[in-house]
Amino acid sequence: MKSFQRRRVLRTMALATTVLATGLMTGFAGTAAAQERKSVKIGYAISKTGGNAGGAGITTLPNYQLWVKDVNDAGGLELPDGKKLPIEVIEYDDRSSAEEVVRAVERLATQDKADFILVPWGTGFNLAVAPLFDRYGYPQLAVSAVTDKAPDFVKRWKKSFWMLGGGHDYARALAAILADAKKAGMVNGKVAMISIADGFGIDLVTAARPAFKEAGIEVIYDKTYPGGTSDFSPMINEAKASGADAFVAFSYPPETFALTQQAQVASFSPKVLYLGVGTGFPVYGKNNGENATGIMSLGGIDPNNKMNADYRKRHEAVTGVAPDYWGSVITYASLQMLQEAIKRKGLDKAAVSAELASGTFQTVLGETKFEDNQLRQLWWTGQWQNGQFVGVMPADRPGASKVVLPRGEWKKK
Amino acid sequence: MSRILSSALFIVIVAALACVPFVADSYGVTLGIGMLGYVTLATAWALFSGPTRYVSLATVAFFGIGAYTVAVFSETIPYPLLLVTAGAIGLAVALVVGLSTLRLAGVYFVIFTFGLAELVRQLVTWYEVNVTGTLGRYIFLPVTPEGIYWQLLGLAAITFLISWWIGRSRIGLALKVIGDDEIVAAHCGIDIARVKLALFAISSVIITLVGAIQAPRWTYVEPTIAFNPTISFLTLIMALLGGAHRLTGPLLGAVPLFLLFEWLSANFPNHYSIILGLIFIAIVFILPRGVLAFAEENWRRWRKTEIKNLPAVAE
Known part of the structure; x- marks a missing residue:
């Protein structure tokens, strides 16, 4: 008798829940007021x-x-x-x-x-x-x-x-800057490149490899790192020893900030320094002051x-x-x-x-x-100049600033 | 008589739910998908973790495997085979993992399963980075939300039948013995490892299929999306709320909690996490054995009969 009742309670509960659920699903459809619109x-x-x-x-x-x-x-x-x-x-x-x-x-x-x-x-x-x-x-x-x-x-x-x-746009712009600098004899055309093993890093690095090759830039160091990495000194030291005078990191904000600090500690100042997301944060410019000058990344603005x-x-x-x-x-x-x-x-x-x-x-x-539903008036590369992160690529876009290379040594605080 | 009645009721409920997409609007279907997804996850989770009291946090590992399999093969394999492939991969992983870890017990098992989800995510990431060179994958399958709803409903019904059948079979009895005392179970001649492995595999395959069925809704999949650990925790708390060793327990936990979460995120988007945490704490303190057991105990107390305390899953 008792167990029969228990079953009945259980079954009623299950039934009630189901009915409730179905009712809610259908009943959730609110009645939109068809009055005159006020907002x-x-x-x-x-x-x-x-x-x-x-x-x-x-x-x-x-x-x-x-x-x-x-x-x-x-x-x-x-x-x-x-x-x-x-x-x-x-x-x-x-x-x-x-x-x-x-x-x-x-x-x-x-x-x-x-x-x-x-x-x-x-x-x-x-x-x-x-x-x-x-x-x-x-x-x-x-x-x-x-x-x-x-x-x-x-x-x-x-x-x-x-x-x-897309990733290709940003990678091609960077490759063009490097190729020009190489032509001018400013850099040796060798790049050390690291990237985060995440959507953004992979997209950019897979676009960058062929873009660099096409531009005649040699990638002599190419490593990916997992998100959350905080110690970059081994990578920085290897990049430093590799003989590259351009360093590219397709990184996320925490690593961008860490890389900037650790490159200073290691006195690693490549002629071209390109870092990922986070370089364009105002706080990046504020934290690094004059040392930010010359560092490049994605984005930028027309300062005028x-x-x-x-x-x-x-x-x-x-x-x-x-x-x-x-x-x-x-x-x-x-x-x-x-x-x-x-x-x-x-x-x-x-x-x-x-x-x-x-x-x-x-x-x-x-x-x-829009061109074909896409915005193409974008700054593919930007650079910190005079406390502002200005757009430098595409160079022929009105309002573009000139790339300033090489970037100088770190100023010790 | 009562068996006929309950099976008739079961059929009526499933049939009624199958008609929901014809009357509800698309938001209703979306809610239904979410609810059925979690009901199936919680029931499948309780299938293994309820009787054995092995608290598993590996739900999202299998869920993610299902979603990822669909993402990887969506353009090369026809859809029904896709689900079979996902299930097969889930089964293979469950067997390997089960064989190597089901000898662990208690908190070690919890930690391991949590680590497993992370391990699978990192492995997928490593593979995509170093071998295929892309991270996100796109899923463009012509599956409508209604299609997903019906598939989930089918899977939920099958999960219930399996759960019901196991509860009545020798293997279910063996599981209960294992859950009460493994040493006694071993002395009774139960092949502990095999029983646990079988259950773990069934439960994992169902979870994998839930992930595979739901994946086309996202269009884009990357490891952080597919292996979101919240899924493991929500499944666990839903099953615990309902009562993990009852057939309808996970259902009674998943449906109200899901509706509550939905209501909270629609009305208190900024306090959601705080309220969620408080609910978790409340469940553990007030209803450690689940709503069903709580209701039943009080019912009996009211009838002045003896109360038999069942140990909680986490005890």
Whole structure:
């Protein structure tokens, strides 16, 4: 008798849970109010916690906040009829999990019925959500995604825009600088190269090997290291002994900072020093002061672009931190493009996407336009000069600074 | 009579769940995928860890192997075979790992399984860096969310049947003896290593398949995405909440916890981790034997009958 009752309790509980679950799934569909619209819903899922929080917190999130404040302070997003509507933000934390970012974007699209969705941080996450953006018809302005496959993605997802180039672009620009320096007799054309065994490092190093070969640059030292490496002295000593006078590291921020310190300790001052992500962080320039001068990396800015200078000041004033010298300004520009496209076409997602693809926009980058849904007006290489990280490649782009080589010895503190 | 009733009920529930994609919107399907995924993971985890009380943190190792297999072979092998391949690789790894480690016990086993997930991740990374020279891989399979939902539902149903069958078979009885006292079990003539290995392998293959089925949703896979240790911890806590040595225990842990997490991340995105930690602590302190056992004990106490305390998994 007793066991029968227990079973019945169990079964009822199981049944109740199932019914509840089914009910919740169907019932979750909220009833969207069809009244007159008082705001524009902009949603995003971003890594506020977990492994990606560092990058997202520097390049992406502050710019979203700055943009929303800028727009709302100006009365809201302007629509074609001149009416202004304030932005209502819906923010989720994807906790650096791919499954979570997919679910959060699905929630934004179907539950919150966001008018537009901003992108998450990172190549992998932008790809994870790309099919969803496509299915629900949202334009996807993917900024922090470095990929050589952008032309393929554009064919697959017509409303996706790729704004940070691919590994080949950056590698080729560096190879061109080295080849020029070799031609001028400044360096011996030998390179020591290390890279992190992670998406970014591998992408760049596999692009760099053929690019260097093509440019007649000899790679005489080529090692990868696992993420989280903190002692680089063996690698630095081997690179020093290898006879190369150019040192290239496709590194992530912690290693970029460590490499800079440890190269100073080892008195290793190659004529060309190129480091990875993190070199373009304002704190890098602040920490290293004059010693940063001459160090090269990805990204950069045009120091004479007044709009960009204003943006940097405003960014620091509003968010409390200075923007980085690579993806930050592109992120802000992507939002300005979206804002302008909405002003021209309204809240129709398809029309806005078409306008983004074909229109020309005034942004903090200057006049900005997509080519085949990709932003190509980028600085492939930058260099620290006079306390600023300036763009040096492509050399023929207006506003480019001249590469200054060789970089001098470390100044001892 | 009751067996017919419960199997009829089981069939009705599975059939009802199979109809969900026709009535729910796509977010409902997404929720369903997440829920079914964790129900299957927790049930498969409890299949081995419940009766043996070997707390395994290797869930994500097998989950990731499944996802990665799909990523690597998605363009060369047709889809159904892809799942078979993933299952076979999961089985092979489970056998190798099982043979070498199931003699470990207690906390050593926990540490080992946690290390295993990290080891597999590093091996995949090493291979991709040094042999193929690419890290992320793309999965472009024409699998719809509804397709993933139905596959997961099928897998969940099979997992339940296996779990139910094992609970009633000789091997299930043997497992219970092992869980209570290995020495006694050995003296009874139970081949401890073989029983444990068989269970570990079944559980691992199911977990591998969950990873393989879910992978097409991500489009892009790299080791840090596929081998996210949170999956191991969530599975563990869900199974513990429900009660790891009951058939429906993991289900009753996974569904409410999943919905709770979803509600928390939608409404408290900034405090999620803090609340999650508090819930973990609460579960361990208040419900060490799971919701089911808790409900049952109190039910009996109320009926003034004797309470038999079952030892908790972690004890």
